[in-house]
Amino acid sequence: MDPLDPLSVVLGVLCTLAVLFVLLIVRTGGNLGRLGLARRAFGAISRDPALAAKVNLLLNPPPPEPPRPPKPNPEPVRLLALLQREGRLIDFLMTENIQAAADDQIAAAVKDLQPKWMAALTKYLDLTPVMTQPENTQVEVPAGFDPSTIRVIGNVTGEPPFRGTLIHAGWRVKEIKVPTPPEGQDEFVLQPAEVELP
Amino acid sequence: MSSSRYVVGIDLGTTNSAVAFVDTGAGEGADAVVHHLPIPQVVAPGAVEDRPLLPSFLYLPGPNELPAGSLRLPWAAERDFAVGEFARNHGSQVPTRLVASAKSWLCHPGVDRRGPILPWKAADGSHKVSPLEAGTLYLKHLVEAWNARVAAGLAENRLEVQDVILTVPASFDAVARELTVEAARAAGLEQVTLLEEPQAAFYAWLDASGEGWRKQVEVGDAILICDVGGGTTDFTLIAVSEEAGNLALTRVAVGDHILLGGDNMDLALAHSAAAGFASKGIKLDAGQMLMLWHSARAAKEKLFSDPALASAPVTVLGRGSRVIGGTLKGDLARADAERVLIEGFFPDCKPGDEPRRQKAVGLQELGLPYASDPAITKHLASFLHRQAEALAERAPPRRRRAGGVNPPVRSGPTALLFNGGVFKAEPLRERVSAVLGDWAKATGGPPPKVLPGADLDLGVARGAAYYGLVRRGKGVRIRGGTARAYYVGIESSLPAVPGAPPPLKALCVVPFGMEEGTESDVPGQEFGLVVGTPAEFRFLGSSVRRTDTVGTMVEEWEGQIEEMSPMTTTLEAAEMAGQTVPVHLHSKVTEVGTLELWCLSRDNKQRWKLEFNVREREE
Numbered sequence: 121m122d123p124l125d126p127l128s129v130v131l132g133v134l135c136t137l138a139v140l141f142v143l144l145i146v147r148t149g150g151n152l153g154r155l156g157l158a159r160r161a162f163g164a165i166s167r168d169p170a171l172a173a174k175v176n177l178l179l180n181p182p183p184p185e186p187p188r189p190p191k192p193n194p195e196p197v198r199l200l201a202l203l204q205r206e207g208r209l210i211d212f213l214m215t216e217n218i219q220a221a222a223d224d225q226i227a228a229a230v231k232d233l234q235p236k237w238m239a240a241l242t243k244y245l246d247l248t249p250v251m252t253q254p255e256n257t258q259v260e261v262p263a264g265f266d267p268s269t270i271r272v273i274g275n276v277t278g279e280p281p282f283r284g285t286l287i288h289a290g291w292r293v294k295e296i297k298v299p300t301p302p303e304g305q306d307e308f309v310l311q312p313a314e315v316e317l318p
Numbered sequence: 319m320s321s322s323r324y325v326v327g328i329d330l331g332t333t334n335s336a337v338a339f340v341d342t343g344a345g346e347g348a349d350a351v352v353h354h355l356p357i358p359q360v361v362a363p364g365a366v367e368d369r370p371l372l373p374s375f376l377y378l379p380g381p382n383e384l385p386a387g388s389l390r391l392p393w394a395a396e397r398d399f400a401v402g403e404f405a406r407n408h409g410s411q412v413p414t415r416l417v418a419s420a421k422s423w424l425c426h427p428g429v430d431r432r433g434p435i436l437p438w439k440a441a442d443g444s445h446k447v448s449p450l451e452a453g454t455l456y457l458k459h460l461v462e463a464w465n466a467r468v469a470a471g472l473a474e475n476r477l478e479v480q481d482v483i484l485t486v487p488a489s490f491d492a493v494a495r496e497l498t499v500e501a502a503r504a505a506g507l508e509q510v511t512l513l514e515e516p517q518a519a520f521y522a523w524l525d526a527s528g529e530g531w532r533k534q535v536e537v538g539d540a541i542l543i544c545d546v547g548g549g550t551t552d553f554t555l556i557a558v559s560e561e562a563g564n565l566a567l568t569r570v571a572v573g574d575h576i577l578l579g580g581d582n583m584d585l586a587l588a589h590s591a592a593a594g595f596a597s598k599g600i601k602l603d604a605g606q607m608l609m610l611w612h613s614a615r616a617a618k619e620k621l622f623s624d625p626a627l628a629s630a631p632v633t634v635l636g637r638g639s640r641v642i643g644g645t646l647k648g649d650l651a652r653a654d655a656e657r658v659l660i661e662g663f664f665p666d667c668k669p670g671d672e673p674r675r676q677k678a679v680g681l682q683e684l685g686l687p688y689a690s691d692p693a694i695t696k697h698l699a700s701f702l703h704r705q706a707e708a709l710a711e712r713a714p715p716r717r718r719r720a721g722g723v724n725p726p727v728r729s730g731p732t733a734l735l736f737n738g739g740v741f742k743a744e745p746l747r748e749r750v751s752a753v754l755g756d757w758a759k760a761t762g763g764p765p766p767k768v769l770p771g772a773d774l775d776l777g778v779a780r781g782a783a784y785y786g787l788v789r790r791g792k793g794v795r796i797r798g799g800t801a802r803a804y805y806v807g808i809e810s811s812l813p814a815v816p817g818a819p820p821p822l823k824a825l826c827v828v829p830f831g832m833e834e835g836t837e838s839d840v841p842g843q844e845f846g847l848v849v850g851t852p853a854e855f856r857f858l859g860s861s862v863r864r865t866d867t868v869g870t871m872v873e874e875w876e877g878q879i880e881e882m883s884p885m886t887t888t889l890e891a892a893e894m895a896g897q898t899v900p901v902h903l904h905s906k907v908t909e910v911g912t913l914e915l916w917c918l919s920r921d922n923k924q925r926w927k928l929e930f931n932v933r934e935r936e937e
Contacts, residue, residue: 205362211641221642228647232613232633302364304386314638316605 194307198298201310202244207236210310244298250290259286321790322480322509324468327352327518327782328460329485330453330498332421333548333581334371337460338779339468339480340787350787352525352780357463359402363388369403371775372459376417376452377405378437378445383415393466401459410608414440419549420452422577422686424501425487425494427883431932438685450501457505478506481789483782488514488554488801489575491859492913493883493930499912511789512911516543516554517569517796518781519737523772524794525784532565534769535733540570540709542731542766544698544750547738551576551694553701555708555731556796569798571705572861576697578689580740583659586692587614587650590658591632594648602634606646609634617650618659622743628652656745664695664749669730669757671699695753702730702757704862711864730758735769742774797833800907803863804828805872805879806915807856808843824858824875826866827905828913837906839918841869846898847917852888855915855928856881868905885915885928901926 148154165172203209212233215221241247250269253259261270261282269290272282301307323343329336337355344351356368363384377400379389389400400408409416417436426449429435434446447455464477473479484507486498495512502510520543524531535541539558545551553573559566588611592602602610610632617630629651636644673691689697702709709729734751741747747768755765773780788795805824812820827840847853860879866872872879889899901917904925908914915928 208635208641211639214639215642216640218642224647225645226642228631228633229635229642229645231631232635232645233641299365302385302387302390304384304388305364306385 192308195298197310198301198307199244201301201307202298203237203240204311206240207233209233209237245296246294248292248294250292251286253286253289255286255289257286258283323475324480325483325783325786325790326464326477326480327483327485327513327779327784327786328457329515329518329776329779329782330421330456331374331547331778332419332550332579333374334775335374335456335460336371336776336779337464338776338783340783342787342790350792352783354776354779355464355467357402357460358392358466359459359463360389360391360400360404361402361407362404364390366391372402372456372463373406374418374420374456375406375409376401376420376447376455377409377412378415378417378447380415380444391462393462399455401455411605413437414444417447417452419686420449420456422549422575423449424453424497425490425575426686427493428687431497450497450504453498453501454504457502457507461505461507478508480509481786482507482510483513483518483786483789484510485513485515485518485778485782486911487550487552487575488516488569488572489552489861490514491802491882492800492804493857493932496912496930497932499910510910511786513782513785514554514569514572514798514801515778516545516552516572516737517556517798518778518785519543519545519772520556520567520735520781520796521784521788522777522781523735523769525780526772534767535565537565539732540730541733541735541769542702542754543735543737544741545737546694546740547579548581549577549579551578551689551697553698555705557708557711565794567794567796569796569801570711571701571708572801573697573701573705574861576689576694577686578663578692578694578697580738582692583663583740584611584615584618586658586662587618587655590614590654591648591650594654595634595646600646602646603637605637606634614650618655618743621650621652621655622745625744659743660745660749663692664746664753665693666753666756667693667695667699669699669760670703671696672703673697673700695750698750698753699757707862707864729761730754730763731766732758732763733769734766736772737774737777739775799831799833800828800913801830802828802859802861803830803866804905804913805858805860805866805875806840806885806903807858807881808871821873822856824872824879825903826868826870826872827903827915828907829867830860830864832905832907834907834911835909837904837914838868840903840905843869843871844900844902844920845917846900847887847889849889849897849899850895852886854884854886854931857885857930858882883930883932886931887917887926887928889917889926899924 144155145152161175165175200210204211212229218226251259261272261280261284263280265280269292272284273287274284276282321342324339324341326337326339329338337357338352339355340350340352342350354370356370357372358366358368359372361367361369364387379399389397389404391397405416406418409418414437420436423429423436424431431449434448434451436447436449436452440446461477469475469477482502484498484502486495490498498512499510520541527534535558537558537560541556541558543552543554543556545553552575554569555571557568557570559568588607591610591614592607595602613632613634617632620630621627629649632648632650634646634648635641638644673689673693673696675690691697706729709731731754734754736747736750751765751768758765784793787793803826805826807822808825809820810823814820825840825843832838845853858875858879858881860875862878863872863875900920902920904916904918906914906916917926917928918924
């Protein structure tokens with residue numbers, strides 16, 4: 121076999137380069153600008169590690185975060201916080217051993233606190249009876265009544281209208297007027313712990 | 319000066335403030351109606367509600383003490399202090415952050431009233447304000463509440479440009495009045511006039527009585543206004559005389575500023591209830607005493623509003639979460655309540671009785687000068703005794719029986735007007751009437767009649783608004799001028815004696831009763847002041863010396879004249895630095911109700927104003 125003469129080697133290298141170049145052009149679809157950008161990027165990334173890290177992120181995007189669980193809605197306990205603040209209702213309801221308390225202690229506490237509870241419920245819920253007549257009087261239940269507002273018990277036969285005795289006047293919330301606490305307030309804390317400094 | 323649409327009365331009280339107003343632009347009505355302004359304030363963290371009164375308390379929280387946004391107001395989203403109900407309630411549990419009784423500090427001569435000294439018990443380094451600043455903040459809150467509620471965005475309806483009548487206790491001296499006006503100006507109020515609180519209460523009675531007031535009093539009457547509020551007691555005498563066929567009213571005497579009021583009474587009841595618990599072996603801590611205080615006050619109100627009750631329950635709930643387990647139950651019997659309140663604060667006494675004065679022990683805790691004798695009737699006796707001259711001066715009553723004998727001029731008050739929340743309790747009103755009746759009987763006269771129909775909480779604000787109308791020409795005006803005579807202290811030119819300070823003579827610069835809007839030169843005395851050096855004048859006042867005219871020199875004044883804050887001035891005259899300029903004094907009582915003293919040069923061409931020096935007095 122003949123030793124490769126230099127001219128053939130050079131020609132061979134040049135042909136390979138030309139084929140590679142044509143392949144590159146074919147790859148970029150004829151956009152020579154991207155080719156120039158690729159060449160500049162090659163140089164920049166080799167020189168700059170920060171840019172290399174950014175480009176790495178672009179090339180290998182991190183997996184998306186799993187969706188966070190929704191924040192629990194504190195609105196249902198807002199009223200309890202108000203009743204605790206104005207009437208210490210949670211302290212009362214969470215009494216550890218009510219059987220051990222003396223009757224007159226309970227009476228004194230209830231007589232002191234119940235007016236405050238009533239005032240709070242009236243103020244924040246505008247709580248009123250469903251039927252305005254006094255209990256234990258004769259009332260009429262009209263035809264087409266809403267069963268969630270009036271419940272009939274006893275000797276129930278036939279079709280309304282009914283006449284009967286009002287046993288329980290019912291409770292209805294006329295308007296929810298529970299104010300929004302300040303935004304710095306953790307609403308799941310119904311009563312902050314109190315620390316007295318000497 | 320054009321008239322503003324609203325005439326506003328502001329009662330800046332020691333414990334509660336209120337605002338009343340008359341809308342003169344609301345249409346023609348024979349009687350202008352006085353309205354009250356409900357004042358929005360922070361009542362709990364994050365909750366802003368209207369209340370008829372604004373408690374005069376200021377709470378200065380530390381950083382990160384309350385959740386963010388707790389003290390927000392509709393007109394100030396970034397507010398970081400609280401004024402009003404929340405300040406009072408929460409501050410009662412955290413007293414090191416609470417500013418209370420700022421008004422009483424404003425008239426206390428022994429402290430620097432412009433320096434940051436309140437809260438009094440707060441440690442150095444915490445956020446402090448001066449009594450002047452606290453008063454300014456209360457007024458600013460009222461201004462902001464008005465602008466948010468009434469002004470409706472119109473610049474001419476803002477409170478800063480309305481006619482404002484601001485009430486001060488009758489016992490406030492010239493210095494305290496000057497500081498009050500300064501606080502009002504700092505709050506933005508441009509047109510302020512001062513009015514004495516007992517006079518405001520009387521104006522409220524005049525407003526409520528309508529034209530019928532002339533039938534309830536007669537010439538020669540001396541009306542005693544007895545004003546016992548939350549923290550202070552004030553007495554004033556108004557004489558009814560005749561002028562050109564019409565009844566005329568003149569304020570003839572005021573009492574001292576007595577730091578004694580409803581809060582003392584509630585505390586006394588709480589201590590009595592605590593003694594009841596102690597006899598059962600139960601000792602109360604500070605938090606329980608606070609709850610007992612409130613519970614005792616509620617029990618007192620129940621007892622006094624229902625004469626049939628023999629006792630009212632007093633409950634102290636358990637602290638912490640053991641609300642039932644820790645509950646203490648007691649009873650306040652009517653007999654105990656009456657003993658503590660009536661015998662303790664309104665005991666029977668003779669007309670010549672003096673209240674017990676605390677002997678000044680060498681080392682005394684500096685603080686508000688609370689009255690050492692809680693007997694209000696004794697203070698009243700002392701007041702009437704000192705003002706006997708004023709009582710004797712008034713016109714004799716008209717002859718009532720044709721051909722009969724003129725009734726003798728009685729030496730005590732003949733009519734009585736109550737003011738202040740304390741007198742909501744009828745037994746207390748009856749007791750004061752009874753005591754005055756006993757004194758009147760001793761001199762042969764009938765008991766004083768009680769003028770009815772006063773609104774005890776809101777009367778002062780109503781009266782102030784009514785006075786604003788009076789100034790515009792509607793209704794009858796109480797005359798009076800200054801309630802005190804004022805003097806400048808001059809050291810006698812006697813040889814110095816070691817150990818004895820040179821005796822001080824008092825030169826009268828403002829006579830008793832000098833009318834607002836008048837001024838006069840002080841003749842007969844010239845002073846040489848050095849230009850460029852501050853000059854200080856000792857300043858004194860008297861509420862009993864009534865006959866001294868301007869320029870009178872008084873040599874013996876012990877017991878009749880009290881020293882107040884000194885006045886200073888520095889003569890600024892660049893071209894005459896170091897020279898001595900002869901000046902004489904010139905006094906003026908402004909329309910606003912404050913006092914001005916000027917130094918005038920001999921040729922009357924140059925004048926310098928003397929300012930009150932309200933820093934601490936060096937002993």
